[in-house]
Amino acid sequence: MNILDKIIANKKQEVAEKSSLIPVKLLERSIFFQSDVVSMKAYVSDPERTGIIAEFKRKSPSKGVINASAKVETTSIGYMQAGASALSILTDQQFFGGNNEDLIQARKFNFCPILRKDFIIDEYQIIEAKSIGADCILLIAAALEPKRLEELAIFAKSLGLEVLMEVHDQEELESSLNDSLDLVGVNNRSLKTFDVSVDTSFDLVNKIPNQFVKISESGLSKPETLLALKKAGYSGFLIGESFMRSSRPHQAAYNFMKAYNKALISEGFIQEK
Numbered sequence: 382m383n384i385l386d387k388i389i390a391n392k393k394q395e396v397a398e399k400s401s402l403i404p405v406k407l408l409e410r411s412i413f414f415q416s417d418v419v420s421m422k423a424y425v426s427d428p429e430r431t432g433i434i435a436e437f438k439r440k441s442p443s444k445g446v447i448n449a450s451a452k453v454e455t456t457s458i459g460y461m462q463a464g465a466s467a468l469s470i471l472t473d474q475q476f477f478g479g480n481n482e483d484l485i486q487a488r489k490f491n492f493c494p495i496l497r498k499d500f501i502i503d504e505y506q507i508i509e510a511k512s513i514g515a516d517c518i519l520l521i522a523a524a525l526e527p528k529r530l531e532e533l534a535i536f537a538k539s540l541g542l543e544v545l546m547e548v549h550d551q552e553e554l555e556s557s558l559n560d561s562l563d564l565v566g567v568n569n570r571s572l573k574t575f576d577v578s579v580d581t582s583f584d585l586v587n588k589i590p591n592q593f594v595k596i597s598e599s600g601l602s603k604p605e606t607l608l609a610l611k612k613a614g615y616s617g618f619l620i621g622e623s624f625m626r627s628s629r630p631h632q633a634a635y636n637f638m639k640a641y642n643k644a645l646i647s648e649g650f651i652q653e654k
C-alpha cells in the first residue's frame with residue numbers, strides 16, 4: 382500500500398464513524414450553512430492580487446512535524462495581511478495534524494476564500510466542509526474514479542462551494558476533467574512517492590483548458606519560481622512548508638510576498654504603488 386492508499390483507507394473509516402455520530406441534519410444547522418461563499422476562483426485570478434494560497438499545515442507524511450506550535454489565528458491573519466489571496470487549511474488529523482476547529486477559527490478571523498484541504502471521498506465531507514465555513518473543496522484525481530470525482534464536484538457546486546481538482550500527471554488530467562470544476566491544481570509532489578519536481582507544473586500547464594484557474598502546488602520556496610510559473614500560465618500558487626517551517630510563518634510569508642511583489646513590479650506585471 383502506498384501512502385495515499387493508507388490515507389484513503391483511514392478516511393473511509395473516519396467518515397463512517399463520524400457520519401454515524403454527527404448526522405447531516407445537525408451539520409446543516411451550522412450558521413456557516415447560510416453564509417455566502419467567497420470565490421477562490423475570483424480572488425486567485427485577480428491580477429491585483431498575488432495568487433498565493435497560503436497553507437496552515439502542522440505536519441505531513443513526507444516531512445514529519447513541520448511546526449507544532451503555530452496558532453491558526455495569528456498565522457491565518459498574518460498570511461492575509463502579508464498579501465495572500467486565500468487560505469488552505471488542512472483538516473486531516475491522522476496524517477497532517479489538522480482538524481475542523483482550525484478551519485472554523487480561520488473562518489472566524491478572515492474574510493477571504495478558504496480551501497478545506499482534506500481527502501474527500503464522500504458527500505458527507507462536503508456538507509461538513511460547508512458547515513465549518515469552507516468556500517472551496519479539494520478533489521484529488523489520484524484518489525477518485527473520474528465518474529465519482531465528477532459526482533462529488535456536482536454535489537459541491539449544489540451547495541455553492543467551489544472545486545479545486547488536483548492532478549499529478551497528464552493521464553489524471555485528461556481522464557478527470559469535467560465542467561463542474563473551478564480550479565485545476567498541479568501537485569508537484571507525487572502523493573504516492575513524495576517525489577517533488579516543479580517541472581510537473583511546466584509540463585502540464587498547456588494541457589489544462591483555459592476555462593479553469595490554474596494552480597501550481599507544493600515545493601514552492603522561491604519568488605523566481607512563482608514568476609516563471611506565472612509566465613507559463615499559472616494564476617495561483619499553493620505554499621505550505623516554506624512558510625510553516627519558520628517559527629513565525631506569517632513573517633516568512635510577508636518576506637516572501639515582499640520579494641515576489643518586487644519581482645512582479647520589475648517584470649511589469651504590476652505597477653509600483
Ligand SMILES: O=P(O)(O)OC[C@@H](O)[C@@H](O)c1c[nH]c2ccccc12
Pocket residue numbers: 436438498499547568598599600601619620621622623
Ligand atoms: O508544503 P508545500 O510543499 O508548500 O505544499 C503545500 C500543498 O501543496 C500540499 O500540502 C498539498 C498538495 N496537495 C495535497 C493534498 C493533500 C494534502 C496536502 C497537499
